[in-house]
Amino acid sequence: MSEISLSQLQDADRDAATKAVEDAMDGDLDLPELTTAVRSLPASWVVEILDRLSSKRGAVLYRLLEKEQALEVFENLDPSLQGDLVGALQDDDVAALFADLDPDDRVELLDELPATVARRLLQGLPPQERALTADILGYPQGSIGRRMSPEFVAVRPEMTCAEALRRVSEHLDDAETVYTMPVTDAHRVLVGIVSLRDLMKAPVGTAVAEVMQRPLDVRATDDAEESARRCADLKLLALPVVDNENRVVGILTVDDALSILESADSEDQARIGGVEPLRRPYLTAPVTGLVRSRVVWLLVLAVGATLTVQVLEVFEATLEQVVTLALFVPLLIGTGGNTGNQAATTVTRALALGDVRPRDLGKVVFRELRVGLLLGILLGSLAFAVTGLIYGSDIGLVIGLTFVSLCTMAASVGGAMPLLARVVRADPAVFSNPFISTFVDAAGLLIYFGIAKAVLGI
Structure with missing residues (x-):
């Protein structure tokens, strides 16, 4: 009870x-x-x-x-x-x-x-x-036209503020919001926006054209998440939605924008973690739904892991000569995958916020290369000191150099993947995770055994 x-x-x-x-x-x-x-x-x-x-x-x-x-x-x-x-x-x-x-x-x-x-x-x-x-x-699925409200109050630029306020009062019961309103001409073409505060503050005989602000809008066919991000960035209570001829067809309110962004963020976080979003509360989701959200990714990652197995098979003779090398395989590929995923998560978030764009690919890769190099030097120095004391300086040098190379490569690849995904119109969160897990594991082993053969002379 x-x-x-x-x-x-x-x-x-x-x-x-x-x-x-x-x-x-x-x-x-x-x-x-x-x-x-x-x-x-x-x-x-x-x-x-x-x-x-x-x-x-x-x-x-x-x-x-x-x-x-x-x-x-x-x-x-x-x-x-x-x-x-x-x-x-x-x-x-x-x-x-x-x-x-x-x-x-x-x-x-x-x-x-x-x-x-x-x-x-x-x-x-x-x-x-x-x-x-x-x-x-x-309107197409995923466009802001599917999420806009067609119930809005529009005012004319030639109206006085008193006339505009009367128009607002007549539509209080059927409008989605009246705090920010589009200003349109006789053909419903957007010419500006005006807030209720400005209408109430201005002298009653003032024309709406004198208090309205420049028009800010999104196209009805624009992506819903990008439009919602624009509304949030502009800090507007409502953003007009227009058609291809710049006629107002609806408005996007801030509460709907925040709902879109919350849903998109939940979706990205789920996919970064290697599952499909549930789209419903956990306790009400059926068990079969939970299985479906996870099994595809497990299969994709399992298939990708076969590449790692093949690399190990190629270097089987090397492992037989220096069995100690096998002890560090989980540590190295785990660190490489984590480094790549950290970079991918950071850049995916920056993409969502509009901090970076696909054209910034070169800048992002160069920045992540430097970040990965510094991380590799820090981790590699520590690994060299600890491993060298236990297994000898040769093994310590192999592990230290591998950390430097692996972190540099993984961070560069992880930073590039979300931007490349956007270029090919794929979801960055979907595209990055399986690719990084597969590529970094296999490439990391090639780097590891390549360094081992060079340093140990095997």
């Missing part, structure tokens, strides 16, 4: 409240008491509870929420969990929920649903909402 009762939920902290509701769902349900308790919780707490429940139990809990609370909770769930919940709720509940969502949120949910369910939900929408949603669905 939980440490607190359901009647104490409102005064409990988040973790205690979550545990209490989970325990109540696992035990004998007292629905009236649970209903009262859950309705007293913030929406963000309910989202965290649903993240930990199965779809069936989540649907039971979700039905206990009040209508406005239920919509807020649903909007904040991961799209994959929204899809699970849609499958567990009754058709009438789903239709009402779907109609209340913003068009961009609807599109995210539709991407998670079977085609037949998605088609049925779209057909049940009012004509105007269906048209808005269809417009967003018309």
Whole structure:
């Protein structure tokens, strides 16, 4: 049993409240008491509870929420969990929920649903909402057009600030945001942006053209992550989205931009670690889904490791002459792989932040070469001292020189891979990890045994 009762939920902290509701769902349900308790919780707490429940139990809990609370909770769930919940709720509940969502949120949910369910939900929408949603669905997957909101307030440059504020007040209920607005001409072409603060601060008779700022925008077909990064870098509450003729077709709000960046960062971190992103909370992911997210990478890395085995086979005679060399193989290839992955992770992050671009390949490689060389000298000096005392100066020199060469090579390759991936339009996180693991292991052994043969004369 939980440490607190359901009647104490409102005064409990988040973790205690979550545990209490989970325990109540696992035990004998007292629905009236649970209903009262859950309705007293913030929406963000309910989202965290649903993240930990199965779809069936989540649907039971979700039905206990009040209508406005239920919509807020649903909007904040991961799209994959929204899809699970849609499958567990009754058709009438789903239709009402779907109609209340913003068009961009609807599109995210539709991407998670079977085609037949998605088609049925779209057909049940009012004509105007269906048209808005269809417009967003018309943009390519991965573009910012799929994540923008078509519900916005636009003002004209010839309007007075008082007229613009009246226009804003008329659309408070149906606009995604009113804190930053596009300024358009008669043909919806973007000519500037203006903030609500500037409109309220200016004298009522001032023209919007006098207080608006230069237009900042993204194209609807631009990459979603790059557009979200631009919005975050510019520190804008909303960024206009335009078509090829510079007409405003939607806006990207800062909360949607941050959501895109968070999702992209989670995806990159997963792939750097050699797994596919789950796209749902861990506890709600099926075991088969966890297996699928890992098995492909394990197979790729296992196939890549056969190259290392072949290199060892080539130098089998060398190992037979100096068996001591075999002791250091795991240490050296492990250090090489770690050095390469460190460089790749650093450069991948710099790419995501816009600090470096593919054209900076030469600068990045030269910088990482120097970093790798210094790391190699530090590690190699230590290895020479320790190994030389135990196995003799010849072996110590082999290990020390290998560290210097291996770290220099691994850092250079690791720094270059993300940039080369971007050039060939591959995900840097996907491209870098398996290549580094395979190439650095095999090349590192060639360097190691080459140095050993030269120093030891074998």
